[in-house]
Amino acid sequence: MTDLLYSEEEEALRAAVRDLLTDHCAAPDVIARGESDAPHDLALWKSLAEGMGLAGLLVPEDKGGQGASHRDVAVVLEELGRAVAPVPYLTSAVVATEALLACGDADLLAALASGRTIGALAVGLHRAPGAAFPAVRLEDGLLHGEITGVADAAAAGVLLVPADDGGLYAVEADAVTVTPQTSLDLTRPVATVRLDGARGRRLGDAEPAVRRALRAAAGLLASEQLGLADWALTETVRYLKERKQFNRPVGGFQALKHRLAQLWLEVVNLRAAARNAADALATGEDTDISVSVAQAYAAPVAVHAAEEALQLHGGIGMTWEHPLHLYLKRAKADSIAYGTAGAHREALAARVDLQAP
Amino acid sequence: MTDAEELRRRTREFLAAHPPATTDRLDFLRARFDAGLAWVHYPQGLGGLGAPRSLQGVVDAELAAAQAPDNDPRRNGIGLGMAAPTILAYGTEEQKRRFLKPLWTGEEVWCQLFSEPGAGSDLAALGTRAVREGDQWVVNGQKVWTSGAHNARWAILIARTDPAVPKHAGITYFACDMTDPGVDVRPLRQITGEAEFNEVFLTDVRIPDTDRLGEVGDGWRVAQTTLNNERVAIGGMALPREGGMIGKVAQTWRERPELRTHDLHQRLLKLWVEAEVSRLTAERLRQQLVAGQPGPEGAGMKLAFARLNQEISGLEVELRGEEGLLYDDWTLRRPELVDFTGRDAGYRYLRAKGNSIEGGTSEVLLNIVAERVLGLPAEPRTDKDVAWKDLAR
Incomplete structure (x- = not known):
């Protein structure tokens, strides 16, 4: 049976990441950065990736990585979600890295694993694993076309671009035009990638690489959503113990207590689903179902947690100054990322033999 | 060793x-x-x-x-799941030797005399009186919702031994011999048509002091052991995928394509995911217990179990369409076993309504989670420092 707990090593990893984020990812800075020209915190990325070696967790040691597993990555993502950290971890250390692992490109893989190069898969953030994705035109060995909604493209040094010959191509960022789009999620912004006769290097077949990358992303995103939901619950409980109206802490009113208890239950469930998906990705057993179950459950819970947090904070929750909006925006964007809950339920219908009429 | x-x-x-x-x-x-x-x-x-x-x-x-x-554990769920851990925790050596063996083998089935008509969620307000006479206690009162009382040889009983102190402080816990002539068990018919529960009237029932569990006046604390085990027993069973009620409706869905609609499909998939996640949560809780790291997660399991059973069985009745208008049998029966997934969809739907009431209502459990797990303040209370006899009722 799947191991749904956290090992001591995983807890130690969590503590180390949380320490770093506590010191270097303060909410007011994240809010300010969101509207700046540099929405990604590259100094924080450097500490995580190069300092702690976390960009290479999924990469085997003989290929320049740490040879860890999806279970460890999941723990890192829980903490990044808890801090809504504006770093391209999921997009580079999971999605681009998984695509490269499928293609077996050693040099680029080692560069991403070291954290010195940031990679982005040039597929819209909303694409579900297994769904069709657009490809750019390959003409006389050069790539032409435009892809929209590419997460963290603005921070990437290399883009992995599917082309209409069925290949996945590595394209240097300075060979393309990346235009940031005004994004709902300020901490994981999307951008348009335009290729006007860009030169690329064929890495391998796009379809299996993209499918593998998006499946890992959907499964591990559940852990980010868990961290986010856990923050929303914890912070709201803390606030409601302090906040007084009618001469008593508002957290003592049964109508609010029941909502928080209900949310707690959802977070507890999400933890089991997210651990199960991470473990299934690590072992390769029952992976498709575990990933879709986790993502079908996680997205609504994370959104619900952020929405409840906002409502229960009252007016302060509506302010730009309070970090809550970062979590709401991330949660809502996450509910579209790598397939909506509905898309994952539909995938499950076929996999568990509950066919549509 | x-x-x-x-x-x-x-x-x-x-x-x-x-x-x-x-x-x-x-x-x-x-x-x-x-x-x-x-x-x-x-x-x-x-x-x-x-x-x-x-x-x-x-x-x-x-x-x-x-x-x-x-030992056919389903026949003695209250004995094995609730009475035994309580006897183990609070019983004397003599009581453990007397009770545990026939309890475990199923020779002696147990029931639970806790709830009363006037003491449901506020169980500590109970009014069944136990008055000491020499080395015996004389018990008078009425209990209700007693599953399996008609098959039981023994009962775990809480009764008021001191009405002059606040309600939680005046309760004592006993093992009650169900063959005492003062015990009158009457079937209580439920919405399913069955009488799985009973009313139990206690009239001058005599209990030797040697059948008291724990100290006089400490019954509330003893009962917590029982109730915590009850909630784990009701919500915490480890199951395979589709092992619970969702398996029934999934099977119907697969076998009866003519019943399918798009609306039902969406709702079924949503519930299937929730049932699977709930199963994983129960499994995670089990792993925590095995690893010796019990978490507070158990408190929530029964909440999820009740809601899912109700929604899934409700969906199943609707899925059956014209057949959903029918019911298998309203005959008053006295079942030996409680089987939430037994019989037809209509029965499951009706029986599941009890899941959010028995063993602590979902509303009380949400309070428990909010106060004990999340540490939120309790509602202001007017009954804590008042003698039981002076409470409004």
């Missing part, structure tokens, strides 16, 4: 000495208890070996492979 290998060896030796094929069922069960293989985490001499609870599976697997008879 006992590891898996040692337990396997002991179980095999036991099976060799008591071949299931040629040993009387009850003799086999009694001998299994005496060998410490009944519940290995119980102490030696009381059916166990003081081994980790997680090793019970080793014994059970060996016994199942040898087609040994079991």
